[in-house]
Amino acid sequence: MRKRVRSGGRESAPAATAVIREHSAMSTMLRFLFAAALLGAAAFALPATADSGSLEVQRGDGSHAAVASLDTKVDLAINGLVAEVRVTQRFRNDGEAWQQGEYLLPLPEGAAVHALTLRIGQRLIVGEVREKEAARSEFAAAVASGRKASLVEAHSANLFRTVIANVAPGESVEIEIGYWQQVDFRDGEFSLVFPLTYTPRYAPAQTDALPEPVSEPASEPVSESKAAVVETTTAITPAAGARIGSPTIVIAATLDAGLPLARVESATHALAIRQNGQHYAIALADTVVAADRDFVLRWTPQPSATPTAALLRERSGDEQFALLMLLPPTQPAGAMPRELVLVIDTSGSMEGSSITQARAALDLALQHLTPVDRFNVIQFNSRTTALFDHAVPAAAKDVALAREWVAGLHADGGTEMLPALNLALRDAAPTGYLRQIVFVTDGAVEQADALYTAIESQLGASRLFPVGIGSAPNAQFLRKAAELGRGSSVVIRDLNAVGESMQQLFAKLDRPALRDLHLDLPVNAEVYPQRLPDLYHGEPLLLIARLAPNAVVGRGRIEGQLAGAPxxxxxxxxxxxxxxxxxxLWAQRKIEALDDALRRGGDETALRSELVAVALRHHLVSRHTSLVAVDRTPQRPADAPLQTVAVDNEAPAGSVAFAQTATSSRLWLALGLLALLVAFLLREREGTLR
Known part of the structure; x- marks a missing residue:
């Protein structure tokens, strides 16, 4: 076994001195010009308070004037397995020009967004769902005529573009967005996540080619893949114009779990909790927080009250809906030889604490291997690299080599995920082995359809287990990849949680899954997900269905395979x-299923028509429908210009701003000062060398 080492040789001292002398004058001048340019960009691009949720501009006399601000309040009402959420954004125009504010609002994956209210003083304007182009046309006409208007449309995955137009100088306008969300239950605890920001998404290169196989022996590390290296910028580009720093957040929640609880807690934020029987009133201990990480609320039932099944129903007009939760029995861990393929995202968005967490997660996975297992490790950014050509036996020397290789990985480049996914799915497991792919990433990709198609078409007998990394991972991608990959996902939000989260993953990897599930109901029902998932240790079966109006369900049966037996x-x-x-919530899952059918190449006209009909009937935002609210009274004079103000999302906690779309003014200032310092030190060094 030979380890590949790329050496970085050093020049001798005389040669280095000669080079420095040769380029001394020009290099010194360029360094100072570069530093001055960075400082100029810092002074011009953003005000010093750009991270505070307000925008200020500098007057000619050196004083500062506030232009706009944005505050956000989140109210969560949790009842059993369902939560109703209201997000209120207050936009204030502190400037002297009429303004239009824009903001990308991250919401939980699977959120059924249905309500938009525009509050102007004492007046309320209720939004309506329209087909996307009709909503844009109505909004544009209102803006042009000087009327206040707001638009909420699906941007990508779980990101929603929010726009408020024609806000007068000195005026405040509130936008309230409402949605329904399903509560998660796994590993004995309930949880709800509200994303306060997002990791900027990378637009991958359009390639689906597999890396070319190499001719080296299977036991030798593999060179970088032949996948195309394309430097692609983040697809989510902030709008031009003035910019506001990220908003501050206030969160309040009420919790009625329907059963006695052992604890209510959050690993992401300090809480202030008031309890009255089984009712909990929850607020942030710090009242107002920065929007730099997901808010995660967890509640654990008392051991005697842990549910094994639940059924909830709702009658809406002439329709009846049901939500079913079933927790199957737990099986003991068994000796199952596996082929474990570990894939780690080393792209630029993973810089900071995320790459540290990812390396730690992979190291634990490598230590978890047994001598009867096989394994391989793949890393990807703009390029894909595998440690071995194919999976090798988990011999002690090869596991040690892999741990050393993983420890040396760093984050840089783009998120070219497809070549890595293709490489991980390329091989079939040897007879008698269970093939499991652990995919560690923040999921920061803009267009995931090609990834979903690759998973569906190449999965075979493999199972995919995404591991979300960072304080604001792409939950939509993680959940969808696990669903299509017939695996399960976990999220690691903090370095201190790596051990606990990986132990939860190992508990799923080490136990047989409940497979090939089939649900038999005594009545006709339209059930989602249409293909029942494999169930792993600690995971319930969660189904949502539309039933006949007067259906009396009675009893049903679920069948499958567990450890090879019926x-x-x-x-x-x-x-x-x-x-x-x-x-x-049922309609949202149906819309997702129709989107999947479109992605698979189904009849676009018929599927799009059905999708729009479902969205309009249930008043939901989708890829093809949007919410629009328009005031009927013009207010902005026809000759008054309209200033666009884009609101930045906070960089996720623990990340590095180089991975963001828009670099903050503080970073530009730091870069400028650093460049000046480096230029000064190098100039002093040149003088010494002379």
């Missing part, structure tokens, strides 16, 4: 509780 369980589907929002 398994079945009777289901008691008697009404256990009522819930609101199930109709819209």
């Amino acid at each position: 398994w079945s369980q009777a289901l008691s589907l008697d009404l256990q509780g009522q819930a609101q929002g199930l109709g819209r």
Whole structure:
């Protein structure tokens, strides 16, 4: 076994001195010009308070004047397995010109966005769902005629573009967005996530070619793949014009879990909790926080109250909807030889604490291997590199080599995920081995459709386990990749959580999954997900269905395979509780299924028509429908210009601003000062060398 080492030789001292003398005058001048340019950019691009949620400009006399500000309040009402959420954004125009504010609002994956209210003083304007182009046309006409208007449309994945136009100088306008969200339950605890920011998404190169195979022996490390290296900028580009720093956030929640709880907590934010019986009023201990990480709320039932099944129903007009949760029995861990393929994202968006967490996660996975296992390690950024040509036996020397290789990885470049995914899915497992792919990433990709198609077409008998990294990972991608890859996902938000999160993953990898599930109901029902997932340790089956208006379900049965043997369980589907929002959550899952059918090349006209009809019927935002609210009274004079103000999202906690779309003024200032310092030190060094 030979380890590949790329040497970085040093020039001798006389040669280095000669080079320095030869370029002394020109290099010194260029360094100072570069530093001056950076400082100029810092002074011009953003005000010093750009990270505070307000925008200031500098007057000619050196004083500063506020132009605009944005505050956000989140109210969560959690009842059992469903949450209703209201996000209120208050935009204030502190400048002297009429303004239009724009903001990318991250929402939880699977959120059913249905409501938009525009509050102007004492007046309320309620938004309506329109087809996307019709909503844009209505918004544009309102803006041109001087009327206040707001638009909410799906931007990509779980990002929603929010625009408010024709805000008068000195005026405040509130936008309230409402959505329904399903509560998660796994590993014995409930949780709800509200994303406060997002990791900027990378637009991958359009290539689906596999890396070319190499001719080296299987036991030798592999050179970088032949995949095209394309330097592509982030696809989500902030709008031109003035900019506001990221908004500050206030969060309040009410929790009625429906069962006695052992604890309520958050690993991401300090909480202030008031309890009255089984009712909890929850707020942030710090009242107002920066929007630089996901807000995660968890609540754990008392051991005697841990649910094994639940059924909720909602009647809406002439339709009936049901949400079913079933927790299957836990199986003991068994000796299952596996071929474990570990894939790590080393792109620029992983810089900072994320790459540290990712390396630690992979190191634990490598230590978890047994001598009967096989493994390989793949890293990707703008290029894809595998440690071995194919998976090798988990011999102690090869595992040690892999741990050393992983420890030396650093984050840089783009997120070219598709070549790495193709390489990981390329091989089939040897007979008698379970093939598992652990994919460690922040999921910061803009267009994931090609990735989903690759998973579906190449998965075979492999199973994909995404591991989300960082304080604001792309939850939509992680959940969808796990669903299509018939695996499970975990999220590591902090370096201190690596051990616990990886142990949860190992518990799933080490135990047999409940596979090939089939649900038999005594009535006709449209159930989502349409293809039931494999279930792993600690995971329930969560289904949402539309039933006939007067259906009396009674009992059903679920069947599948567990550890290679038939398994079945009777289901008691008697009404256990009522819930609101199930109709819209069902419609959101149906819309997602129609989007998947479009991605797979289905009849675009028919599928799009059905998707729009579902979205309009249930008043939901989708790829093809948007919410628009328009005031009927013109206010902005026809000759008054309209200034666009884009609101920056906060950089995720622990990340490095180089990975962001827009570099903050503080970073530009730091870069400028650093450049001046480096130029000064190098100039002094040149003088010494002379």
